[in-house]
Amino acid sequence: MRLSQLFSQTLRQAPADADVRSHQFLLRAGFIRQIAAGVFAYLPLAKRSLAKIEDIVRQEMDAIGGQEISMPVVHPAEIWQESGRWYQIGPEMARFKDRSGRDMVLGMTHEEVVADLVRHEIQSYRQLPQLIYQIQTKFRDEPRARAGLIRVREFTMKDSYSLDADWEGLDEQYRRHYQAYFNIYNRCGLPVIAVKSDTGMMGGSMAHEFMYLTPIGEDTLLICEESGYAANREVATFIKPAIQTGPPLPVERVATPGTTTIESLARFLNIPTSQTAKAYFAVATVPENGGYTTRFVVAIIRGDMEVNETKLANALKAKELRVANDEEIRAAGAVPGYGSAIGVRNAIVVVDDAIPVSPNLVAGANEEGYHLLNTNYGRDYQADIVADIAAAREGDLSPDGAGPLKAVRGVEVGNIFELGTRYSEALGCTFLDRNGEAKPVVMGSYGIGIGRLLACIAEHYCDDKGLMWPVSVAPYHVHLVLASGDDDRARELADALYGELLSAKVEVLYDDRPERPGVKFNDADLIGLPLRLTIGSKSLAQGGVEVKRRNRDERRIVAVDQVLQHVQDEIAALFAEIDSRVVEVDFVD
């Protein structure tokens, strides 16, 4: 491609609203343009890189038995009503009516369509297992798009769906994806870690997320460097420190004026925070009698810990959860700042699993200015649910006991879910097994955000001058710079070399513009192709063509008749380096 013909131009200054490096450089180098909040156009350079990522994904999916299909972006509401997600999912799902008034949705994911296909196609265990996938546009009306391509509303996703006759089969396909995903990221040059994650709106049992670690990430992960334990904050567990046990002592009401926080209470009574019980009041929408109702929730946790709202919502099977306001708290018979489960009416009581083994805690008296000493779970109050609802924090002990947890930030570039039979049961995807018995298909669902992956690669491979693409995803391999446009011999040689590279199928971007050399070098650094060739009076005086790698400072002169071979060798070496990163990984459950 001749740069003079390319549909895009570089920008000297980044638009003011780009604040992460990948966004700035992708904009400045002419890869992308924003059309609306979280909605982008992909220009030729980006399109080529995306195509390469997609090819890598296709190869790895095909290698584990995947068959590519294409499902629609527009779905009839009925299938989402059948799965129930029509009612569960809020405004992040775009809905509209077609001309005849039928409800339609823009697909945010494709489990329903898959299930609809499967119930028509799959009748027998003989047709299983299967793995189908697509690379398709999704739309999610996120509350807030941010960070360029990292969090967008419209995006391309590779989503695959495994279909099995039993859980063993699902497990196998799940593990194959786990390895395939590492292969994909390694071939794209992006370092990632796999962490255990919440199943969220997907439902299902086990889930992993693949995380690129970066301070601009929006997920917080807890990792243990000693054991390799890694989990999203939403599900991370830890070993809760035990406190002194002893026989239950009698409850005693004490005046504790002005102690509306655990810290002030502990200071006032001169006790550790772990000797207190904190009440967390929430309002949740929970399943009841086949529908949903809104209930007041009291969650009790020891004062030295914090409630993890995701864990709490999961314990309640709630589809929505928010903190309660003061009126709601008082209406339930509790007093903000002096609250506990004791004396609260019409509430679901959830107790953290550390509470039953922590006796004689100080809890609120539900009376302004008073607390109760020596409250004991089981004797003084009961719970509807006992579960781990505590948030793991940096410094907590890893659940395997190997060492402390560390908090890091990451961007989720992929995920895998064991869905089980949730969708197949809802949509009636059954097959006849060996015994002629109808059984629901066991499903898994696996996603990779293609554009987000591109953005993370850009984020990882750049310096203060611009991008530095790994060879496997670079839009072109070679950036050919004609540095002395006035030098006829240089121009002729550059034109000839461009032709020679093209006929040898080398992917080359040729800067033939009538610009000064400085402009061209800066644009080459900005666009970030792995190999730069320069032809100019200076290189010719030294005997040929200057060759430079984007990520190195050395330049060498190669004779004109050897350039093609040299370039091919360099590209092969770059690929060999990338391919050497593809290794077997251990499955960490």
Added chain:
RNA sequence: CGGGGUGUGGCGCAGUCUGGUAGCGCGCGUCGUUUGGGACGACGAGGCCCCGGGUUCGAGUCCCGGCACCCCGACCA
């Protein structure tokens, strides 16, 4: 949805407080000089100053109401 910020030529910004001919740098076009790390000169094109209402002789500027975009939070496979 809550808090904050910004909307002026393709990009970056000034002008708004204190109303009076719409500016600067980059980019863009033509011509000339220049040519190995973002050259220079001359001439030139390009603006519903986010939108709608109001105040005023007169609004980019003041008032009211919207909208869009960005950041923090909530939310999020």
